[in-house]
Amino acid sequence: MQTGTARSWLPRTWRLPGLLALALGAWLVGPTPIWAQGDARETPSLLDRLTPEVMSAVFPGITRLEMVKDDGPVAAAVYRREEKAGYVFSTLDVLRAPGYSSTPFDVVAGVTMDGRITGAVVLFHREPYLINDARRTALLVTFLQAIEGSEARLGAESGLPPDFVAGATISARAMRNAVQEGARMVLRYRTEEIVITEPTIDMINFKPMSQEQLVADGGLAFAHVTNAMLAEVMARAGVGDLLPEVPMSGGPDDTYINFVTGYANPPKVGRNGAGLEPFDELTNRWPTGTQGIFVATLGGVYDHRGTRYNNLSNGFLLDRVKVTQGQQDFSFTKADMIVTRGKIADILVLPPDSGFDPMQPWRADLFATAVRPDGKMERFVLAGLDYTLPDSMILMPEPDPPPVWVEPWADSMFDIAILATALALLTALLAFQAQLARQRRLHRWLRISFLVFTLVWIGWIASAQLSIVHLINYLKAPFVNLDLAFYLAEPLIVILAGYTAISLVLLGRGVFCGWLCPFGALQELLAQAARTLNLPQWTPSMPTQRVLWNGKYVALGVILLLTVVAPDAATVAEEVEPFKTAITSVFVRGLPFVAYAVVLLVIGLFVERAFCRFLCPLGAGLALLDRLHLFELIKRRPECGNPCQLCERSCPVKAIEPSGEVVTAECFQCLDCMVEYYDDRRCPPLAKLRKEQEQAAGFRPDLNSAGAYLRAQS
């Protein structure tokens, strides 16, 4: 089965979207609309559309449905044995999604209370028009998985399913979007009516949680006091020699009290802690804005209530608990207590005007009393519990989406760091080039290493080859109405382009061409190998070379001209650059492209950087702008060119005129000539000076010969 194995490259799930159209369409009532639509008033009510056949497909196993009567998105609540199981809605009602033809389609779908899509039926469909975004795309995937089982229901007439499906207006994916979006709207209106714009305490979500889970979650603060700890606390409070009001029982490790407290208003805390009835009392029978502190004694001989809160003489004060927030103390009386029957657990009520801020940390102190021999009571703090409402009890507003271009930058932080390091190193190399050029071997070694890095990492790994395409894009930017993000989407290219622009203005085109261009690096490394192998090198004479140099300007001119008059042809002309083939695609490209790149590289074996010097349109663009550069990196002496031709010969790309003048537009800043310039055994003026000094003075030659030479000159 050759086709069977050959197909394996296509992930199975990716065939699904196309097939999903068919899944939805499988219920299609036929190509004719089942009811005339076009005006909302003519749309049958949702209930009429929910025939038993439709219902069995969208929400199987339900026993009753009734329309929800509120102002929210139209939906029917469905019940399974009197328990609400979810909602059924129509995308037409909920979204009224305008289509391409400004008519919507109608998908009826069911959704459970927790947001799972139970099924969907296309009643009829028209061209969809929905806006997609990343968030919804993520939801889509969930939906896909949820109805993946339906794949079994469809199939091709015969043979294997195709890779992709085409038909007039396949709108399955927009339908899925609509179903997801509709479900979200239907649910959101009914389950969390407040739209969260700032951090809000979660008064909506509830799930059964044990005390241990709540403590672990931070919903409850917990204090465990043993007899031994009680004794210690009493000693610290200066009542160590007295007896506690409630006597200890058992050994030092036995529990005196286990005490918890927490903010009672989130149902996760209040309802789980105090139980349904007390929680209901707090939220429904007390004035709106009432807050509650949940306190409970879970074990031990001591408890947080005591008995005195029952006494009128005591003002019914619950004297064993005090809540403190900032400078404010909150005390509670019997009237403030919502007690839980059968448990020593209470909600302590804070009136709406109490000034208590649940979002700020607070502290609950649990008091105990020691009895003096004279019967007088000494109150002391048995345990202090610090409480901060955990994040799990706070609903956060959906964060504003960051600007679109942030994503690729955040994704490539690591690559950006590597590139920044490399550029810093390159900047240092150029800044200290005089020192570097005095070290012939170090220079050679650093140069080759950097070129390897440029080729392998910048080029092949990070695909950050600056190209004429980028230059043209930047030039075009003011004329086409393109989003800035289009340019910012490639962070490494942006950084390299910026660095190149700055280096171009300061030093010339050579910084990019000689150090940062991956294809240039590839050519130079091959040329190094060729020289090592002693391959013959063709060096054109200066007049010939001057003619050849113009080749790249012609290439640039043709591309620029075509960009204006025939953009399609320009994209073909841009293929004069083998960068896409050799660097970004790592030669995984069609044979003609690969062959062209290979030919250029072979030529490069015999003519150093032939492409860069004679053909590269990007190099031409940079060379033109090179005229603007501010500083001369390459130093010259009066003897340069006449009589000495050493540097000229050492220049691999022959960018030094016989007159000794450097043609910076053609210079790749490789610094090979500077190595000669600073070599007092090879540079004739320096060597002459060194010999003179050695003979005349008879002492050791100045190691810093260049300095000596310059001093001798002045």
Add this chain to the structure above:
Amino acid sequence: MTPSRRRTLRILAAGLAVPLGVLGLQSTQGLPRPVRWQGEALGAVSAMTLWSVDPARASRALWRMQFEIARLEAIFSLFRPDSELSRLNRDGRIERPSRDMVEVLDLSRRIAEASRGMFDPTIQPLWALHAGSRAPDPRLIERVLPLVDYTCLTARRSGIQFGRPNMAASLNGIAQGYVTDRITELLGNEGFESAVVELGETRVLGQAPDDRPYSIGLVNPNVPGRISGQVALANAALSVSGGYGQALPDGTGNHLFDPRSGLSAGSLSQVAVIAPKSALADAMSTAICVAGEGAALAILSTVPSARAILTRPDGTSVEV
């Protein structure tokens, strides 16, 4: 062995070593992997699937393509009041139009001429008539028909303008194809070898990574739950038109109008055109759908290597 022969051998060896090295480098690259984007373009459910040995590079490219799609949407969308097309329809003329707009109108004219007006970019007034909830009055259709005439539309770089008042253009039959072409070509220019671009129309760049053409299933127009056939596609575009795709809100038919009668065309239930470019395939499939089986050959002959699979209402199909 003479030194010169040794030298020649060395040169030859070095010349051979480069292609060998390139081959070696190629082989380290592993299999291309697919990266997929889904979304909307010009109202159509859209997807782009790009195969690359470097998925990060592919997803960056797809990411950038979305900006190009957005740019073209701002030109061709009928639903954005500020789009170039909306401005043209509102004002009847437009100064200094975008190159894209002129090119699409040029292509439209080419197919309109080939189909003797069966495909007409100025169909919008008819469409607007049918977009209401009721079937339009035949007298109204009679009055609108003269407004559907592509020969009254002049499109130059200096300006576009309608020859008669109240004319309007709808590029639904071609703009999606044009966007598909643009994106496919941009991806090709970025050096990608294999991609399936589905921006309302389907265009395939290169072949599937196993050097097989992509197979694209055709929906059975009579039983939308099934696939009626498969088309092998490599470096080509496929456009499918069919009345079943979009029924009219007034219930009188579908979105494909016959500019002669002003009513829906319905002699073929589906037309699938395979052509080198999506924009042409898109326009030709619409034209054939309207003009019927008899005119298919003449319309297809305007584009070399274009062919079509026609499905008749009785379910039989014929390849032209």
